[in-house]
Amino acid sequence: xxxxxxxxxxxxSSRVLKTIVIIILIFLSFYLLSINISVLLDFxxxxxxxxxQNFKNAYFFSYSNxxxxxxxxxxxxIDESIEQLPFITEISKMYRIDGFSDEVxxxxxxxxxxxxxxxxxxxxxxxxxxxxxxxxxxxxxxVDKTYCPNIMVGDIIEVEMFDVVNQENxxxxxxxxxxxxxxxxxxxLRCIGEYTASEDIIESALQPTLLLPIVYDSAGQIIGxxxxxxxxxxxGNLDQNQIYSDLKNEIINFGSIANIYSxxxxxxxxxxxFFQWEGLLCFVLTLITIVSIIxxxxxxxxxxxxxxxxxxxxxxxxxxxxxxxxxxxxxxSATSLLMLxxxxxxxxxxxxLNIFYFEITQKLEVFLFxxxxxxxxxxxxxMYINNIIKKKSIIxxxxxxxxx
Amino acid sequence: MVKAIEIKNLKKTYxxxxxxxxxxxxxxxxxxxxxxxxxxxGPSGCGKSTLLHSIGCLDGFDEGLxxxxxxxxxxxxxKQLAKIRNKTIGFVLQEHGLLADRLxxxxxxxxxxxxxxxxxxxxxxxxxxxxxxxxxxxxxKPPSQISVGQKQxxxxxxxxxxxPDIILCDEPTGSLDxxxxxxxxxxxxxxxxxxxxxxxxxHNPNIAKECERVLILDEGRFVT
Numbered sequence: 001x002x003x004x005x006x007x008x009x010x011x012x013s014s015r016v017l018k019t020i021v022i023i024i025l026i027f028l029s030f031y032l033l034s035i036n037i038s039v040l041l042d043f044x045x046x047x048x049x050x051x052x053q054n055f056k057n058a059y060f061f062s063y064s065n066x067x068x069x070x071x072x073x074x075x076x077x078i079d080e081s082i083e084q085l086p087f088i089t090e091i092s093k094m095y096r097i098d099g100f101s102d103e104v105x106x107x108x109x110x111x112x113x114x115x116x117x118x119x120x121x122x123x124x125x126x127x128x129x130x131x132x133x134x135x136x137x138x139x140x141x142x143v144d145k146t147y148c149p150n151i152m153v154g155d156i157i158e159v160e161m162f163d164v165v166n167q168e169n170x171x172x173x174x175x176x177x178x179x180x181x182x183x184x185x186x187x188x189l190r191c192i193g194e195y196t197a198s199e200d201i202i203e204s205a206l207q208p209t210l211l212l213p214i215v216y217d218s219a220g221q222i223i224g225x226x227x228x229x230x231x232x233x234x235x236g237n238l239d240q241n242q243i244y245s246d247l248k249n250e251i252i253n254f255g256s257i258a259n260i261y262s263x264x265x266x267x268x269x270x271x272x273x274f275f276q277w278e279g280l281l282c283f284v285l286t287l288i289t290i291v292s293i294i295x296x297x298x299x300x301x302x303x304x305x306x307x308x309x310x311x312x313x314x315x316x317x318x319x320x321x322x323x324x325x326x327x328x329x330x331x332x333s334a335t336s337l338l339m340l341x342x343x344x345x346x347x348x349x350x351x352x353l354n355i356f357y358f359e360i361t362q363k364l365e366v367f368l369f370x371x372x373x374x375x376x377x378x379x380x381x382x383m384y385i386n387n388i389i390k391k392k393s394i395i396x397x398x399x400x401x402x403x404x
Numbered sequence: 405m406v407k408a409i410e411i412k413n414l415k416k417t418y419x420x421x422x423x424x425x426x427x428x429x430x431x432x433x434x435x436x437x438x439x440x441x442x443x444x445x446g447p448s449g450c451g452k453s454t455l456l457h458s459i460g461c462l463d464g465f466d467e468g469l470x471x472x473x474x475x476x477x478x479x480x481x482x483k484q485l486a487k488i489r490n491k492t493i494g495f496v497l498q499e500h501g502l503l504a505d506r507l508x509x510x511x512x513x514x515x516x517x518x519x520x521x522x523x524x525x526x527x528x529x530x531x532x533x534x535x536x537x538x539x540x541x542x543x544x545k546p547p548s549q550i551s552v553g554q555k556q557x558x559x560x561x562x563x564x565x566x567x568p569d570i571i572l573c574d575e576p577t578g579s580l581d582x583x584x585x586x587x588x589x590x591x592x593x594x595x596x597x598x599x600x601x602x603x604x605x606x607h608n609p610n611i612a613k614e615c616e617r618v619l620i621l622d623e624g625r626f627v628t
Contacts, residue, residue, distance in 0.1 A: 003517045014505050310501055312514040313462070314562070316492020317482050394462045403501040 004320075007311070010376035013306060019332065022296050027338035029289035031343060034370040290377060293332075297325065298383045300390070309397035322386045329385075333378050340370070405437040407474070408570060408601045409459060414468035416454055416624075428454040429465070430624040431620055436603065438569065439624040441596040443612035445623035452605045453574060455621065457605065460493055461485045473569070490519050494563030498575035500555040503548040508558050515565040533561045537591070553584035560591055571595060573604040577598050577611055589614050605609045 012019055301308070308321055414432040419425045428451045436442060444452055457463035458470065461477060462528075470477040472488065489495075502511045513530040516557070520526050534543045537557050542550045547558070556576060563571055573592065577585035591610060596602045604615060612618045620627045 003521065006517060010506075097511070161408050256581070306501075307503055310514060311518070312486075313495050314488065315518045315566075317486040320518075322488075395457055397553060398462075403497055403499055 004327055006116035006329060011300065011324065011328050012331060015090070015300075015303075020295070022292060023332055023335045023339075025289050025292055026333060029285040029334060030340055030370060030374055032285050033373060034340065034366055037366050037369045037373070039228055105258070108277045130209050142343070163371075166263075236376045269334065286377075290381065293381050294384060297329070297381070298388065299329075300325070301385075301388060305392075305397050306403065309394065309403055312394040312397065313403075318390055318392065322389050322394075325385055325389060328384055329382060337371075337374065341367070407435055407471070408438040408440070409434065409436040409473040410469075410474075411435075411459075412469040414455075414458065414465050414470060416451075416458065416463075416465045418594075420466070428626055429458070432624075432626065434619070434626070436601060439596065439599050439602055441593065441602045441604075441616040443606055443615035443618045444621055445606055445609070445612045446627075448607075451624040452621055456572055456603070456605050458572055459496060461488050461614070488514055490564050492568050492570060493568070494568040494571045496556070496560050496563050496571060496573040496576045496580035496607070498551075500547075500559040502555055502558060502562075502577075504547055505547055507544050508539065508550065511547065511558060512562045512565050514562065519566060530561075531564065533564055537561050541604045553580055553587060556580060556588055557583070557591065560588070562596075564595070568600075568609060570601045570603065571608075573602065575606055576604060577606070577608060582610075585611065 311321065312318070411432055411434040414429055415427070415432075416429040417427050418603060425541050430573065432455060444455065448454055453596075454463070459472075461472070464478075473492065477485070477488075491604075497502075503514075504506075506514075509527065509530045512533055513526050516526040516529055520529075524603050531543055537560070539554065539557060539561065542554055542558070547555055550558070556579075560571075560576075571592070576592070580588065585608075592602050592604070593614070604611065608610055
């Protein structure tokens with residue numbers, strides 16, 4: 001049919017406000033859907049990393065001496081915190097000293113009792129900013145050399161301990177690099193972080209995190225035996241191009257649980273624990289959108305039946321009416337999609353009703369998955385609407401609209 | 405004479421096979437030559453509108469044959485039937501059927517927009533038809549701002565937009581006073597003189613007697 005766009009735009013022009021509302025609704029629903037997809041893909045990605053790396057064990061250990069490992073109540077509290085994180089179930093919760101192998105135990109002893117004696121990092125939020133409580137706290141600092149992008153295995157680096165209270169360097173250690181945290185492990189940590197806190201918080205949380213990769217040879221033997229020299233301090237700024245993935249790794253992440261534990265009672269963390277609510281919200285909004293789009297189209301058919309009757313009388317087929325509705329819906333969905341694409345570019349943050357805080361990730365695969373779901377849902381809706389139009393007879397429409 | 409419409413033993417039943425089955429048309433035979441001006445009249449519920457629906461390719465029929473310009477309508481596809489409604493038949497309805505959110509010329513343009521692409525041609529043709537009917541002044545007004553008589557003339561203009569051979573009118577003067585009604589009939593007569601085949605369905609005997617031939621329908625059959 002000629003002038004399809006003309007007839008579709010005629011339909012739009014007579015109901016501008018309703019059109020804007022439906023466009024916003026579609027956008028919001030698919031925006032939330034894309035966030036869900038983003039989280040789902042990250043979760044899948046995490047599992048893939050675990051499989052690929054073939055970790056022998058991944059231990060999570062708190063270096064906080066405010067968490068008394070002999071205090072079962074505290075241990076249980078940590079357990080509860082960990083239980084709230086979907087990913088942690090994949091990893092051994094080996095923060096108890098007696099859970100470690102002899103070599104790791106020795107290493108922990110060195111760190112806990114000989115070198116690092118810091119208390120838990122109590123995180124507080126004030127006017128949206130994260131603050132460290134600084135009294136009696138020592139946060140492991142990172143020596144400039146560790147920022148060096150050309151750091152190599154075998155290099156000797158200096159690690160400084162930074163006294164936060166006195167704002168001065170306390171000690172300096174020389175450490176030999178025996179392995180490096182690779183890009184994927186770092187992204188794994190970030191991924192875990194995304195379940196527990198927003199990206200900004202994780203950036204901060206990783207700062208005082210000590211990552212200890214212990215490299216095994218193919219026979220399962222630890223390479224090297226001078227533990228203090230095996231430590232790599234990282235704030236996540238290591239050269240991501242240098243990887244070591246051939247060997248089986250046993251990775252201990254010091255600090256994550258302490259951070260998680262200390263953040264447990266925080267508002268933002270609680271919101272993130274509402275992950276399942278986010279999912280439900282996305283699902284409900286998508287459902288509302290589907291119902292709204294169908295309802296809108298049925299209402300449109302009802303309101304436009306006089307026009308449709310005249311069109312049919314003047315020589316259109318039902319097929320042409322279907323085409324007009326498809327074009328109309330494509331205009332609506334394309335506008336919503338354009339808004340969605342814009343959010344990918346501007347990295348839009350939405351703080352919905354001050355409860356749910358979303359920030360969409362700029363990943364092509366998230367966008368593609370959202371598009372696919374978008375097309376499937378819209379395709380089904382259009383099929384349903386087409387079926388309704390197909391069943392309409394000219395005579396009925398003429399009578400219903402009191403033309404004939 | 406060339407036959408415009410040839411109908412043989414046409415039957416139409418509503419609610420077929422149900423308790424409330426109604427035989428709307430019973431064995432209709434009708435021949436209409438090109439350029440004829442015919443009135444179909446009869447009491448309410450006699451099947452006038454049903455016959456007009458069938459002639460206008462808006463609704464099917466159960467039995468019989470219907471040839472439009474020599475073509476068997478029963479064998480045509482939906483696309484071909486739609487093309488007939490666009491190019492061959494023009495409709496004039498009692499309630500004019502103008503769209504309120506469009507200007508008068510845009511209403512006339514609807515059949516053209518279905519078949520033509522060039523916007524200037526569409527606008528030009530639509531306005532030219534309205535000018536022929538002496539409706540220059542109202543062409544840029546919405547239907548709500550014109551009189552009932554003018555609305556009906558715009559409706560006739562729309563029926564003529566694609567220059568069809570046949571004009572089907574269902575009570576075209578039903579909502580008009582006698583003065584405006586006669587104006588409409590005069591307009592239709594002029595169109596008939598130009599070679600258009602006009603079929604009017606009406607209750608009004610004064611309108612019917614203005615036509616060349618009057619057919620009376622009763623209980624689904626022609627009685628004269």
